[in-house]
Amino acid sequence: MYYFYLIESLGGRAGFGIAQDIKERNKQYCSHAGGIVKMQVYSGLRAHAKALERTIKTQYVDNIWIIEEWKTEWLNDNIPMSELKEYVDSLIAERHFRLKLIVPNYDFTQGNIEEGKLNESS
Amino acid sequence: MSFSFTYEEVIRKPNPMAKINPLKRGTGKTVSLQDRIDKLEQAAVWKKAMKAWQIENKKVDIKRMPKVAMVKLGQIEIDEDIQRQLDEKHCANKIADVQLFDPALLQTLQCIKTSKGKYKSVDGQHTASTVAGLISAGYFEGVTDWREFEFPVQYIETDNLAFARRAFSILNGKGKKKQSAYQQLRNAVFIVRIDKDKTDDEDVELEKKVAVAESHNCFPVEADSDLAKYPGTFTNIATFKTLNESELEVACGWHNKYFHYESAHVSLFFIYRDLCRQFDSAKLKLTPKLQEELAALVQNLFGNLSQFQESVTEAHRRWTVKRYGYQANWDDDAYACALIQLYQHFGGKEKVAPTLLDHFDGLIEFFDEDILNLA
Secondary structure: OEEEEEEEOOOOOEEEEEEOOHHHHHHHHHHHHOOOOOEEEEEEOHHHHHHHHHHHHHHOHHHEEEEOOEEEEEEOOOOOHHHHHHHHHHHHHHHOOOEEEEEEEEOHHHOOHHHOOOOOOO | OOOOOOOOOOOOOOOOHHHHOOOOOOOOOOOOHHHHHHHHHHOHHHHHHHHHHHHHOOOOOHHHOOEEEEEEHHHEEEOOOOOOOOOHHHHHHHHOOOOOOOHHHOOOEEEEEOOOOOEEEEEOHHHHHHHHHHHHOOOOOOOOOHHHOEEEEEEEEOOOHHHHHHHHHHHOOOOOOOOOHHHHHHHHHHHHHOOOOOOOHHHHHHHHHHHHHHHOOOEEOOOOOHHHHOOOEEOOHHHHHOOOHHHHHHHHHHHHHHOOOOOOOHHHHHHHHHHHHHHHHOOOOOOHHHHHHHHHHHHHHOOOHHHHHHHHHHHHHHHHHHHHOOOOOOOOOHHHHHHHHHHHHOOOOOOOOOHHHHOOOOHHHHOOHHHHOOO
16 A cells, blocks of 8 residues: 655645555654654555656646755645645546545654554644 | 456546647747846856856956968878777768768868968867868869868967867867757747758658657656646656657657546556567557456555555565576566556456566566555
8 A cells, every 4th residue: 555645844835655655754844944854645556656646747847846856746826735635636637546545644753554543633 | 357456437627738748839939049148047057057167266368369261181180099999880870971961061170270370170070071072072162182271270370289189089078068868858849840951851750750749748858847747747858769669659648638637658658669579570460348347456556656656666676586596687678567467367358478577477476465465
């Protein structure tokens, strides 16, 4: 199982990425951000998660947040999370990516997604 | 066991490339040098370079600028330690090709002029030798002695052979911006489309290939072009050129029918070149059913060809390590073989070229389990 996620920074910037260990990835974000950061998590085939990620990078090429020529996996200030979510959901539906939204508001304190039963969000 | 996958239609949206394809026609635009200077002066990279000039306080000595003169070919010397050995084939088959030779396309010779008044060739010995040879053979009207024939020479005055050596290296590639494969393709296409000149078979053939691709909404673009984000675009011109028109017809047709929403991944050309040739040898047809099932397989297992490439590259790496004990170099033939082997693994019943099953035998066992378990 592989994961594609959408993430909103504490400052409100929209981002995205893929991970095999989603709990660990969320932990890293939280550790760097100094606070709990929520993710919208999709799961499915690794190839499809990567295909979706690459499509976003290509289509949002003019709106990727770039710092000193370093392309991040965050979008520019003017792209709200709602727009990115809508885009991702329509891509999954239109292009038949084998990915499903499994947790709309995940953070690592809720436990392992793989185990199915998540704790209440802290 | 029936075939495991069905292709699911993806709604076709208007492709901006249909209108903005740069190869459709030239811009017809001519700009002044001032326009280019304005662009240059706005570029961060230029500003950085100018800062370096300021720090170095460097000024250009215009006396060192090259001069141009008409020099008798008999006065030209070739320093064999600077220039390469004469490539007779290059002179005979490229420069003196009877169909292509045009004196208007001859380029100036690059020389140094020593304090003793000798012209030493830095670049252009093949041009000079070919011209002299043609005169010697009597093919320059009204010219009998090549030694007395004056040819344009660009030179600088120096006795410094190190400079000449460096100049040769720069003039022959190092430090020179080479024409990209796309620029060469664009030139060929524009010669045919804009200049209506069909005298060069290679240009005509290339234009036809591009036309086939365009007819299926596939568009060659420059590597790193802003246009590469649009569906149907591709940047690997070298591989595209290896397919003939009928192979491109099938490859681009498949892309346009099933993956019209994606850029055309380079593996498309490798896959279809091999499928067409191997099926042709086996006297088999690439049936519409097979093509649709291959599209279904790619769509369901990988999402697109780009991810297929990533998966097959990893499977090939594992396969070579297991088989040979080391990681062998990637082999482009593996694309088509893997695709056809996966097709059979997932219950494909259409006839396939057996050569594609034998080559890279067992490769698909090295794909990720989550992929293989979808059967």
